Amino acid sequence: xxxxxxxGGKLAAICAIAAIALGIVNAITEPIIIAARAEKxxxxxxELSVGLEIGELNExxxxxxxxxxxxxxxxxxxxxxxxxxxxxxxxxxxxxxTAISLEGEVLSVVLMKHTETxxxxxxxxxxxxxxxxxxxxxxxxxPSSKSHLDPKEADSIAGAxxxxxxxxxxxxxxxxxxxxxxxx
Amino acid sequence: MLxxxxxxFIKENPVFIIVLGLCPALGVSTKVVNSIGMGAGVIFVLLxxxxxxxxxxxxIPEKVRIPAYIVIIASFVTxxxxxxEAFIPALYDSLGVFVPLIVVNCVILGRxxxxxxxxxxxxxxxxxxxxxxGFTLALIIIALVREVFGLGTITLxxxxxxNGVIEIPGLIDxxxxxxxLAAGALLVMGxxxxxxxxxxxxxxxxx
Numbered sequence: 388x389x390x391x392x393x394x395g396g397k398l399a400a401i402c403a404i405a406a407i408a409l410g411i412v413n414a415i416t417e418p419i420i421i422a423a424r425a426e427k428x429x430x431x432x433x434e435l436s437v438g439l440e441i442g443e444l445n446e447x448x449x450x451x452x453x454x455x456x457x458x459x460x461x462x463x464x465x466x467x468x469x470x471x472x473x474x475x476x477x478x479x480x481x482x483x484x485t486a487i488s489l490e491g492e493v494l495s496v497v498l499m500k501h502t503e504t505x506x507x508x509x510x511x512x513x514x515x516x517x518x519x520x521x522x523x524x525x526x527x528x529x530p531s532s533k534s535h536l537d538p539k540e541a542d543s544i545a546g547a548x549x550x551x552x553x554x555x556x557x558x559x560x561x562x563x564x565x566x567x568x569x570x571x
Numbered sequence: 572m573l574x575x576x577x578x579x580f581i582k583e584n585p586v587f588i589i590v591l592g593l594c595p596a597l598g599v600s601t602k603v604v605n606s607i608g609m610g611a612g613v614i615f616v617l618l619x620x621x622x623x624x625x626x627x628x629x630x631i632p633e634k635v636r637i638p639a640y641i642v643i644i645a646s647f648v649t650x651x652x653x654x655x656e657a658f659i660p661a662l663y664d665s666l667g668v669f670v671p672l673i674v675v676n677c678v679i680l681g682r683x684x685x686x687x688x689x690x691x692x693x694x695x696x697x698x699x700x701x702x703x704x705g706f707t708l709a710l711i712i713i714a715l716v717r718e719v720f721g722l723g724t725i726t727l728x729x730x731x732x733x734n735g736v737i738e739i740p741g742l743i744d745x746x747x748x749x750x751x752l753a754a755g756a757l758l759v760m761g762x763x764x765x766x767x768x769x770x771x772x773x774x775x776x777x778x
Contacts, residue, residue, distance in 0.1 A: 393632070394632040394634055394635055397630065397631065397632055397635070397639075398632075398635050398638060398639055398642075401627070401631070401639050401642055401643070402642055405642050405643065405645075405646040408646060408650070409646055409649055409650065412649075412650050412653050412654065413653060415657075416653040416654060416656070416657035416658075417653075419657040419658070420653070420656050420657050423656075423657070423660055504598075507752070512664075545748070546752050
């Protein structure tokens with residue numbers, strides 16, 4: 388019994404010291420990380436807004452892909468929305484920001500936080516990856532399956548179909564959502 | 572003493588000869604810059620864990636040594652992750668899921684168990700540096716082959732006007748994509764392992 392206590396005590400001591408060290412590092416780095424994340428979102432919003440005025444964030448609490456939306460307006464008239472969406476990726480959820488016009492056309496898409504595989508799904512971080520979605524909607528199909536793409540485009544998602552389908556589905560949901568919102 | 576440092580490069584290269592840490596080695600080796608980043612992370616964690624395991628080798632009870640090592644290693648990895656995200660976010664973004672995976676990188680646990688808990692702190696530091704650099708070297712070699720053939724580029728850190736990407740004429744337009752994918756990783760790894768084993772054999776015959 389005494390032996391067990393001794394062993395357990397030593398392990399607990401190591402854990403306690405490790406926890407204190409981690410706490411100190413976290414206290415130093417956390418504010419920097421939070422500021423950097425907020426800055427990243429701010430820059431992405433500016434890029435997506437194409438010069439329109441960005442309104443307040445409205446959060447959405449339903450079970451679907453939509454987390455929230457920012458209206459984009461010019462002279463008090465809402466022209467489009469930036470929708471904050473979650474797509475289901477290969478290695479967990481992917482957070483995307485997308486600007487969608489009132490007609491349901493995808494104006495631009497940016498992949499924010501995600502855990503996709505480098506070299507495969509992670510390629511979706513590149514602006515060129517999103518070109519296959521931009522301008523779609525409003526009459527045409529927002530691609531969410533390989534059969535919606537022409538063969539040359541389909542090559543660019545080889546090895547990362549799940550990432551592509553996840554983004555496509557989330558964008559479709561966002562476009563439907565904007566359709567329901569309308570100009571208000 | 573110097574032998575502890577140099578053995579990691581070829582003679583006991585962790586990736587090609589001891590075959591440790593293959594999962595992260597193949598996972599991040601799509602781009603040269605990722606290999607350098609992963610290597611730096613592994614060197615730091617290995618150095619920290621080897622020093623502490625060696626210092627505490629008489630304190631840590633034999634029965635719970637593995638949990639104790641895991642606590643030490645996991646703490647260093649978490650520190651690396653937080654510091655990287657705060658100060659080098661670009662590298663953190665590009666390494667993604669592989670940083671937390673350093674915890675279960677068997678190079679680190681392997682060196683703690685096979686070396687640091689039996690040797691002095693000084694020898695453990697040399698071992699950590701040698702093994703870490705050997706691991707980094709292996710990753711860079713795999714990544715060079717994979718990136719040049721698979722993507723037609725060599726990606727380094729951006730400095731000044733140089734955006735960090737060297738494009739290889741000819742290959743950039745029609746890369747051999749299989750090298751960038753998982754199958755290519757295993758193929759390249761296999762051939763490089765054969766090469767290293769051959770070099771090691773020649774050296775052994777000479778002695």
